[in-house]
Amino acid sequence: MNKQIVIEAPLSTELVRELRAGDSVLINGVVYTARDAAHKRLDELIKKGQPLPIDIRGQIIYYVGPCPAKPGYAVGSAGPTTSGRMDPYTPQLLKMGLKAMIGKGLRSAEVIEAMKEFGAVYFGAVGGAGALIAKSIKKVEVVAYEDLGAEAIYRFYVENFPAVVVIDSYGSNLYESEPPKYAAC
Amino acid sequence: MRKIQATQVTETVKQLFLRANFYIGQDVLNSLKEMEKVEKSPLGKRVLQQIIENDELAAKEEIAICQDTGMAVLFVEYGQDVHVVGGNFQDAIDEGVRQAYVQGYLRKSVVADPLFDRKNTGDNTPSVTHVRIVPGDKIKFLVMPKGFGSENMSAMKMLKPADGVEGVKAFVIETVKKAGPNPCPPVIVGVGIGGTTDKVTQLAKLATLREVGKRHPDPRYAKLEEELLEAVNKTGIGPAGLGGTTTALAVNIEHYPTHIAGLPVAVNIVCHAARRAEAVI
Numbered sequence: 001m002n003k004q005i006v007i008e009a010p011l012s013t014e015l016v017r018e019l020r021a022g023d024s025v026l027i028n029g030v031v032y033t034a035r036d037a038a039h040k041r042l043d044e045l046i047k048k049g050q051p052l053p054i055d056i057r058g059q060i061i062y063y064v065g066p067c068p069a070k071p072g073y074a075v076g077s078a079g080p081t082t083s084g085r086m087d088p089y090t091p092q093l094l095k096m097g098l099k100a101m102i103g104k105g106l107r108s109a110e111v112i113e114a115m116k117e118f119g120a121v122y123f124g125a126v127g128g129a130g131a132l133i134a135k136s137i138k139k140v141e142v143v144a145y146e147d148l149g150a151e152a153i154y155r156f157y158v159e160n161f162p163a164v165v166v167i168d169s170y171g172s173n174l175y176e177s178e179p180p181k182y183a184a185c
Numbered sequence: 186m187r188k189i190q191a192t193q194v195t196e197t198v199k200q201l202f203l204r205a206n207f208y209i210g211q212d213v214l215n216s217l218k219e220m221e222k223v224e225k226s227p228l229g230k231r232v233l234q235q236i237i238e239n240d241e242l243a244a245k246e247e248i249a250i251c252q253d254t255g256m257a258v259l260f261v262e263y264g265q266d267v268h269v270v271g272g273n274f275q276d277a278i279d280e281g282v283r284q285a286y287v288q289g290y291l292r293k294s295v296v297a298d299p300l301f302d303r304k305n306t307g308d309n310t311p312s313v314t315h316v317r318i319v320p321g322d323k324i325k326f327l328v329m330p331k332g333f334g335s336e337n338m339s340a341m342k343m344l345k346p347a348d349g350v351e352g353v354k355a356f357v358i359e360t361v362k363k364a365g366p367n368p369c370p371p372v373i374v375g376v377g378i379g380g381t382t383d384k385v386t387q388l389a390k391l392a393t394l395r396e397v398g399k400r401h402p403d404p405r406y407a408k409l410e411e412e413l414l415e416a417v418n419k420t421g422i423g424p425a426g427l428g429g430t431t432t433a434l435a436v437n438i439e440h441y442p443t444h445i446a447g448l449p450v451a452v453n454i455v456c457h458a459a460r461r462a463e464a465v466i
Contacts, residue, residue, distance in 0.1 A: 128458040
């Protein structure tokens with residue numbers, strides 16, 4: 001395990017290039033949510049050459065579809081979903097300036113190549129720890145696609161959101177480097 | 186003929202889905218705590234601590250353990266001397282699901298058409314209900330909110346009888362390895378062996394519902410479960426797939442007679458949020 005770093009979104013390429021696989025981060029500021037259906041709509045806009053509902057330059061996208069909030073809560077349970085389903089759409093977003101993604105699970109070679117080329121990082125949050133993660137989400141606003149319900153794009157204001165750099169902007173990947181150390185242990 | 190009101194079916198199903206989504210089973214929690222003590226990876230240990238903290242928090246505040254509150258799956262044992270009155274049995278079940286997901290602030294994750302418009306049904310119905318008719322005048326409900334991070338990593342294969350035990354082992358390990366970090370390890374691995382293509386996948390899902398730590402009554406299958414668990418935990422995948430010695434909490438097998446020409450095998454994976462609840466009315 002490496003350093004613990006407090007970061008503030010939006011992110012600069014310089015900051016992203018300093019982050020290394022294995023670093024623990026506490027994310028503060030704004031993150032945008034998007035999962036399957038929202039990515040599909042963003043992709044349709046890009047293909048038509050139309051503007052996106054958010055300016056993604058420097059931003060973090062969190063792959064999540066939260067539970068509805070109980071009265072008195074900002075949000076319901078809100079852990080990461082499997083990132084790989086967003087892989088077909090991701091290189092284009094990285095090209096447009098997306099700097100980080102929060103999710104869980106494997107990414108495609110194309111995504112990792114684009115992360116290296118444009119300078120972006122992939123954070124892992126603990127899947128299935130959505131009740132705990134929700135505690136670091138302080139405020140929630142709908143930004144677009146409200147009709148998609150849990151799959152809409154939300155703006156999350158987060159404080160010390162816990163994550164780990166799983167794949168850095170140089171292509172180092174904990175999913176590849178760590179399991180062999182414990183295999184046949 | 187014993188009469189049971191449809192409204193009682195609805196209320197039972199509703200309470201079961203609320204309970205399953207808020208409270209992790211004590212067997213699962215105990216197993217997570219035991220594995221946390223022996224996990225060799227520092228990062229893996231931290232992940233397990235977060236999971237335990239998460240599960241305790243969810244129970245305390247009655248909020249969903251995981252935001253993927255799943256598709257509602259039910260295994261029903263319906264006593265043949267029961268007559269459900271005042272409504273259609275399946276409708277009563279789905280009404281219970283609807284009430285749990287709407288009133289319990291659970292996520293609605295079901296789309297009506299799987300291929301074309303994929304429009305959310307808005308209330309997490311319909312459920313996937315398996316009914317078995319049994320002797321008696323009671324109805325037993327075993328429910329699971331099934332998350333799709335793990336469901337997507339499940340697999341089924343028609344092996345040749347000659348593939349035998351080694352073939353089964355290889356397929357289970359291959360499926361777990363291929364899943365890697367995606368299904369939120371540590372997982373519970375359900376293995377179905379025998380029957381037909383449809384039967385074997387159902388067996389695999391049923392196998393995931395067994396209490397953690399309980400072995401198959403047949404010593405040959407019990408031994409195979411232990412060998413598979415050891416092999417799965419030697420993959421090094423670890424908690425959240427970030428490396429470690431805890432990849433699965435259990436490997437459970439259910440089997441059924443099959444055809445002379447076949448050896449169907451299915452692997453159903455359940456994430457560490459292995460939610461289930463049961464009741465008899």
